[in-house]
Amino acid sequence: MSEAAIHSVTAPVARPELLASLDPLLREWLPRQRWFAGKGRPVTGFSLVTANELLPSTAQLGLLHLLVRAHQPLTPAQGAGTQPGDCYQLLIGVREALPPHLAPALIGHVEEGPLAGHTVYEALHDPRPADVLLEALRTEARVGELRFERDRRQEIRGGLIPRLITAEQSNSSLVFGDTFILKLLRRIVPGVNPDLELPLTLAREGCPRVPAPTAWMAADLGGETYVLGVLQPYVQGAVDGWELALSELAKESEPAKDGCRGGEGFTGEARALGRATAEVHTALARALPTATLGHVQMELLVGGMTERLAAAAQAVPALRPYAAGLRTAFEALADLATEGQTWTAQRIHGDLHLGQCLRAPSGEWSLIDFEGEPSKPLAERRMPQPPLRDIAGMLRSFDYAAHAVPGALGSARAGAIPPVPDWADTCRAAYCAGYAEVAGRDPRADPVLLRAYETDKAIYEVLYEARHRPDWLPVPMAAIRRLAASP
Template sequence: MPEAVIRTVPSDQGLLDSLDPLLRQWLPRQRWFAGKGRPVTGFSLVAATELLPAGSRLGLHHLLVRAHQQSAPATGAPVEPGDCYQLLIGTREALPPRLAPALIGRLTGGPAAGRTAYDALYDARPAEVLLEALRTGAGVGGLRFERAADQEIRAGLVPRLMTAEQSNSSVVYGDTFILKLLRRIVPGVNPDLELPLALAHEGCRRVPAPAGWMTAGLDGRTWVLGVLQPYVQGATDGWELALRELAKGEDFTAEARALGRTTAEVHTALARALPTVTLGQEPVRQLTDGMTGRLEEAARAVPPLRPYAPALRTAFTALADLAAEGRTWTAQRVHGDLHLGQCLRSPGGEWSLIDFEGEPAKPLAERRLPQPPVRDVAGMLRSFDYAAHSAGAAVSGWAAACRAAYCAGYAEAGGHDPRTDPVLLRAHETDKAVYEVLYEARHRPDWLPVPLAAVRRLSTPEPEPA
């Protein structure tokens, strides 16, 4: 069934047609665009909603557009449907200098011909429109803005766009709330809303509770577009804090231990809030087959990985062997993409976890599957290695101390030390390192030595210190 369009108005298609040549140039330059390296061949309209009239001083259009790209440009492969992106397009007669970074281009046709199109999130007025809609629980066209019953959203909060985002965009309102707008969207229950709501219901204070959210209804399915959460004023993310302490030569083990406790508290609350499952021989075989397949793919693509592949494969076979002997593990909902950058430390020293979207490149259904909690643990352990390498520190010293402290903190709050299950931990950390090798080789070759160092260590594993 073709995707329905929220509004089938000729001016909507006319606006997209006039934007098409501009978006082909602008969209691939955005940090959140997922199809880099393949030219955009066209766009199709999924949904369109006019939030401010096109003929007024400031026009504001909410668009969901699908970007079509060639799967293999070099071979002239046929065009396939691409990802769906959320765009907020502003139009003005002329763009003031303060909005120069938001420029998309001058429209030569369509209902806004002669006006300048730009990314409206850079502009205060469009950002205010979104907050007011959330505050009042508005419905505009097919868009729905909802507010949590126990949350108060004051009017008049001054917005500012955060410019450090990568896979999404965020607007801060008066140091009170932060609105995360998902850029690449898919239909279904998004864990970035689902899990924080479940944790709020459990009374878990380690994750900011959603104050409101934006959705669209298409073909009887819900598309989550954005989540409004309390803004932790003065907070520092774990990555920035770790690099700062490394630069000063300061110890980070106390913070790593606190992060371990925080992770365990969130895992415990998620296990209470949502169903858990038992992983026996067949589910573990499927899990390790996936890990082995990712290793083989990465080894084909990255020659420096190939000498280590046979030894790394033993991490997965060892786990499958344990399952074949009757060993089982509990799986539950987890963060899914946990690292230092997904952790916030308040000025008072409290840690919280954010961004429960999971790995955006993976299908939504896969991101919502129960996983062994050690998957999140492995992500954090790898993050300590990244921080140490980024600062030029010796991984065997700083990172190892942080890894041990994190696991000890996890045991204090969760009652289970991840190091007491070394086969499960090694398999997940190896899988994460293999993913990092492929990612860095494709996107940041200068960073490739970081995961390769972990690959060397994991190919000749030694017991973690008690």
């Protein structure tokens, strides 16, 4: 496909009638998507932020790129009424009839408006629309408010076969010919997105632990930039840390043969992962500004942790008996700050766990997905923070893996007794030791801050599991009991 085939939206598609005709279909389809953030509240309407046509819908196949804002009722804490809510990126395919192999992608049949008589569907399931996105990035196309850019030092070949990654994600990802992976952000906010900012920074620093962005897409609206997607090299044959950890746990649960237990290899992987984490932290601290957190800053940090504990204890009764013990973790941190201790803050990953790490067949580890916690404001995600926040997240991830049934990679059930009771402790120690080999300081040398961050993370996990996966609640509750009893 040539660049000329990618052009600005035509007037008939841009009319308000377009959104009005899609509205009833989107109200039913959007809340069912894994990446929809407003679950539990009905969608009362939509407002169109922008609409562009990447393939003319007058042809046999059309492709619309929409940014729409979903309107939902306010939560009880926000008051009464409704307000324009989150902005979502939609890629909608348009056909007269949907082929059988695209049936799972169906959004619905349009009854009126400029697309009347057509079928609309999630376009990322369709190789042709997916190929349009790669071509737009390769040719650095401009489509209305959309801007496609690339690093010209990296080659982007055409004709790569796309496939959609169907695993549950908070965004959507396309793999092109085992050469590139395109992460499309679904919930869109204005500003500098760390998922592009930090990998670009690490590439300039020559840090090999993060795949360097090859290309990216953005929208310029109202004087602000919205990052929409990032194309990076695909690490062929890589396995994420969560799957690898469960695989090793499955081996370790095998009966001992000749007095030897099978598969004790993840300790070395944990140490290597600690080194990789430290390399990323060191590069970020070298490239971007750092800050010193004193009494005032730590008072705000501790206040936020304490408030989250109170809210979680109110929502989850099982947490209440441990609240007083958990609060001591935050009080101890506040005491150190009052005594004059300070901490260094820097840019970090922000949501680090085993699933955000890839091990290549060569044995090298990479860190991915620098978006941070999507539910938090972008400005908060870009704030310098102590590196121990990342480390605490990884330590909690080892604990989660240890409680998953070994061998059930896709459907692990929580709460089972770990086959190797000290597996998590061994991996946690190896990870911290590996980190110290590069950073020059063991994270365990700051036990008060580390305990506070682990406690805060475990409280978040309890609230999440109670709301979404009650069967997994025993996992963070085991950590809650341990952390509440810690000195």
